[in-house]
Amino acid sequence: MTTDPQPVAASGASPETERLLARIRAGEKGCFLELIQPYARSIYLVANSILKNREDAEEVAQETVFRAFQRLDQLRDIGSLKSWLLQIAVNEARQRLRHRQRHPCVSLDEEFGDEAQVMPRQLADWREIPSVTLERKETREHLRRALERLPPHYRQVFLLRDVQHLAEKEAAQVLGVSASTVKMRLHRARLQLREDLAPVFRKRWKDRLSALWSKS
Amino acid sequence: MISCEHVIHELSSYIDGDSDPELRQAIERHLRGCRRCSVVLDSTRKLLLIYGDEDVLEVPAGYFERLRTSFLARVSR
Ligand SMILES: [Zn+2]
Numbered sequence: 001m002t003t004d005p006q007p008v009a010a011s012g013a014s015p016e017t018e019r020l021l022a023r024i025r026a027g028e029k030g031c032f033l034e035l036i037q038p039y040a041r042s043i044y045l046v047a048n049s050i051l052k053n054r055e056d057a058e059e060v061a062q063e064t065v066f067r068a069f070q071r072l073d074q075l076r077d078i079g080s081l082k083s084w085l086l087q088i089a090v091n092e093a094r095q096r097l098r099h100r101q102r103h104p105c106v107s108l109d110e111e112f113g114d115e116a117q118v119m120p121r122q123l124a125d126w127r128e129i130p131s132v133t134l135e136r137k138e139t140r141e142h143l144r145r146a147l148e149r150l151p152p153h154y155r156q157v158f159l160l161r162d163v164q165h166l167a168e169k170e171a172a173q174v175l176g177v178s179a180s181t182v183k184m185r186l187h188r189a190r191l192q193l194r195e196d197l198a199p200v201f202r203k204r205w206k207d208r209l210s211a212l213w214s215k216s
Numbered sequence: 217m218i219s220c221e222h223v224i225h226e227l228s229s230y231i232d233g234d235s236d237p238e239l240r241q242a243i244e245r246h247l248r249g250c251r252r253c254s255v256v257l258d259s260t261r262k263l264l265l266i267y268g269d270e271d272v273l274e275v276p277a278g279y280f281e282r283l284r285t286s287f288l289a290r291v292s293r
Pocket of ligand 1: 219220221223246250251252253254
């Protein structure tokens with residue numbers, strides 16, 4: 001039994017995932033939710049990175065899950081489930097964006113001129129950031145807003161690479177751009193975010209003082 | 217000695233381990249002598265740690281439940 005060749009769609013799948021796939025194929029539609037559950041959050045965040053609107057992003061997430069269910073037989077490798085789902089989310093979100101803007105001709109891949117390299121200006125050390133700080137509502141608001149202030153293309157790349165941890169190739173595929181474009185946008189996104197958040201995370205005199213005290 | 221501009225330009229690749237070994241060494245030499253670039257590197261790494269923690273960006277309350285309800289309603293039609 002175990003020596004049977006595996007169907008393509010199940011290569012590298014955990015036994016748990018294979019059981020889920022089998023149940024979905026057998027008509028237990030609700031099992032699809034379990035299959036995508038680990039990525040539900042990512043789907044929303046990616047949609048929101050394009051739409052910057054909670055209600056729209058949520059509707060796109062719902063649409064994405066339904067579409068993915070309908071097209072499950074097109075998924076070639078269960079190992080790429082995450083990037084496959086995110087690609088559907090990106091397409092759905094872009095479609096909605098076009099609709100919302102009512103300018104179907106606006107290119108979504110419009111370049112913003114190849115601006116000269118921005119040299120970092122915020123040069124203060126950052127403090128260590130304990131997880132309690134990250135749990136604070138205020139900190140999360142800062143992080144969310146900084147991300148929203150990024151130009152859309154930078155934001156999407158940053159979200160896929162540094163928040164969702166997709167590989168460069170996967171991010172390129174999901175967004176329909178080249179790997180070198182992903183690299184360039186990611187670099188700029190990181191520098192810009194760093195600049196933007198430096199006032200929030202830089203060492204304050206209080207931190208420096210306590211560091212001095214702990215040394216003595 | 218490579219310039220600060222060069223180091224900053226390569227920063228992202230350096231963090232991702234994509235720079236070729238020779239350049240990598242040149243960057244490391246530069247960093248030992250340049251506090252400014254060291255701070256930029258260190259803070260960028262901290263930035264990535266912060267955002268890399270999956271739960272730091274929130275989804276709206278009730279999102280998962282609404283996703284579930286909408287899916288079940290649509291597939292049972
Ligand atoms: Zn330097």
